[in-house]
Amino acid sequence: MSEHPNIQEAKRPERATADTVAKLAGVSRVAVSRAFNPHASLKKEKRDLILKIAKELGYTPDMAGRALVTRRSHLVGVIVPDVCSPWESQEIDALTTALQGEGFATLLFKTRTDQSMDERLLTYMKGFNLDSIIAFAENVSPDTLTHSLGRAVPIYVSYSEDGSLPNQPGSTSVFDRLIVDQKTGIDQAVALMQAYGCKDFAYLGGTTTSLANTERERAFKSIMKERGLPEPLVLQGDYTYETALASTLDLFKVGEGVDGIFSANDVGAFGVIDALRFQLGLRVPEDVKVVGFDDIAQSGWLSYNLTTVKIDLEDRVRALVRLILRRLKDPNAPAMTETLQTRLIVRGTVGS
Amino acid sequence: MSEHPNIQEAKRPERATADTVAKLAGVSRVAVSRAFNPHASLKKEKRDLILKIAKELGYTPDMAGRALVTRRSHLVGVIVPDVCSPWESQEIDALTTALQGEGFATLLFKTRTDQSMDERLLTYMKGFNLDSIIAFAENVSPDTLTHSLGRAVPIYVSYSEDGSLPNQPGSTSVFDRLIVDQKTGIDQAVALMQAYGCKDFAYLGGTTTSLANTERERAFKSIMKERGLPEPLVLQGDYTYETALASTLDLFKVGEGVDGIFSANDVGAFGVIDALRFQLGLRVPEDVKVVGFDDIAQSGWLSYNLTTVKIDLEDRVRALVRLILRRLKDPNAPAMTETLQTRLIVRGTVGS
DNA sequence: ATTTAAAATGAACACGTTTTCATTATTCGT
DNA sequence: ACGAATAATGAAAACGTGTTCATTTTAAAT
Incomplete structure (x- = not known):
């Protein structure tokens, strides 16, 4: 019965690893990995057993280990000058919800108050191997970002069709853009x-x-x-x-x-x-x-x-997430542009 | 002169790794690692050379690789029901600033609107190997958290000396606490x-x-x-x-x-x-x-x-960060309690 | 019943780092 | 100038995972 040692007994319950689960389930470690990847081929009953034991042990695949080999951190960086600003906090909120639903987590970074993009912050961010980056501090030079970041795919938000920014002829970088028609x-x-x-x-x-x-x-x-x-x-x-x-x-x-x-x-x-x-x-x-x-x-x-x-915040976030996921699925896809409309909400500060 | 291949030449500039830097600097990879750890012993001129080449290449130590061996993700999880709520967004803002200064990044998670703590969210979070967790959704049961999380050290915020929560006699878990005297x-x-x-x-x-x-x-x-x-x-x-x-x-x-x-x-x-x-x-x-x-x-x-x-938000965040850093430095340290005071700010909604 | 295709499986390797550990170069005290 | 203590160094192992690849098992097709 109790062929395996009681987990609770250990003073510091060591984090269960894929090997732990594999040994207990009597399968190879690879099987465990496959059990957590829905698309991998694995006998149904074996997957069920592994998942059951995993839950019992409180095992979850380690993101660090996974990121190392898959080159996907499942981390999306958000750069803001000020989280408190209502518009930005609302967008962060919606973005976090949407990303969480897709299996990504939101990593928050703050720029200095003068919004000058710190070189140190960028190299610091680079270390996290972000899958994507959304910069609210729009004065960050796109070239700076591209040069300073790793595999991350930055998305630029511009506010006019003939926007003064990215995708210059000289630059080799390609940016996905969200254009807001104000x-x-x-x-x-x-x-x-x-x-x-x-x-x-x-x-x-x-x-x-x-x-x-x-x-x-x-x-x-x-x-x-x-x-x-x-x-x-x-x-x-x-x-x-x-x-x-x-x-x-x-x-x-x-x-x-x-x-x-x-x-x-x-x-x-x-x-x-x-x-x-x-x-x-x-x-x-x-x-x-x-x-x-x-x-x-x-x-x-x-x-x-x-x-x-x-x-419309919902629309905006939906578009952002759509761009991110597309780029993640195919890093070589051509640059894409989403457009957003604006409209007046009439309340009481103009007429009766 | 140009004994090494031009980095820019490659179509997809492969992320520079410690080995790349090591080869270029004519040292071992270990030296590179040491160059980025201020406390490691390394000849000054060698460190300078490595750092110079690293900057030139845009190299930054990969957090995933590092986390794997050091067992420190440099990630702090923040669980909120609603980022938009001004108080919480202000606290997130201050927290992010403070943590960023200490080399940690803030990872945002949202609970469902009913604040019921989702089992799936917890196991999901566990995968990130958070160094610490701050739960704003205070109804999360401490036992749930402890059981469901890895090495992370949760901090509990309570609002009275004889607070009805953590550190029960039965529980083996030890919580650092921040008590707010309201x-x-x-x-x-x-x-x-x-x-x-x-x-x-x-x-x-x-x-x-x-x-x-x-x-x-x-x-x-x-x-x-x-x-x-x-x-x-x-x-x-x-x-x-x-x-x-x-x-x-x-x-x-x-x-x-x-x-x-x-x-x-x-x-x-x-x-x-x-x-x-x-x-x-x-x-x-x-x-x-x-x-x-x-x-x-x-x-x-x-x-x-x-x-x-x-x-006082500044005080509060300072105390939180202090608790986190202390616990990180010594995971076995006895539970600690910080206390915060409150005071009335008089404006115009009571008297003239 | 036999061949063919497809699904399932595990060994070995790779990812990028830090950490022993044993070795070599340097500094210090007298 | 010499032994002793200290600093500097790199080889190998470890962290936890996903992926190739060659092999075995199962299912489908005749």
């Missing part, structure tokens, strides 16, 4: 603001090095021109509440007659709204109309009830 | 509410299975009793804005005369405030006083300007 949503926003009588527009930017901000600003200005509106005022920002608040205060200190503010992200819009309402004594939307970008969860909260341009 | 902060909160004339208190709970909530409710009730106040009304909650909003609406629908609400977390408090102000036409703090718990970034935003009990 113009449609922003146009709807401007149209609405215009319909409610906005005359004097301002654009509150995000971090200036961020690609999302650059392209958002470009789209906004282009729309203004198309609609025959004057060049908008541009406020300095960095996606944070505090800076947005301060910038708004500065703006109205010099007595500008701005009556419509478009913020590069929702959190910034919150700062704008709070500055207007609580420090400048102005009403939103009666005196000044405000529109944000992202549609994070907080935008639906009644205190802000923000009208904002939405990127 | 009573001090909550007492200050109640004192302030009382000073501003609160008579009729209510407690808005978090997820009922959460240890933080259980202990928070216990502390609140105990304080009420100590101060000779009547047993408070308890509102059902789950830490979300939406539920808090709905619960508050329900509360005042039956015409209760509650004039002081303490929420188990800040996000819940936001829901309470918005329900009062925008749906019930009541003023905060004039008609009803509200206090939250956590002191997340949003609590300082002017629209809410929430008075709340603060757990």
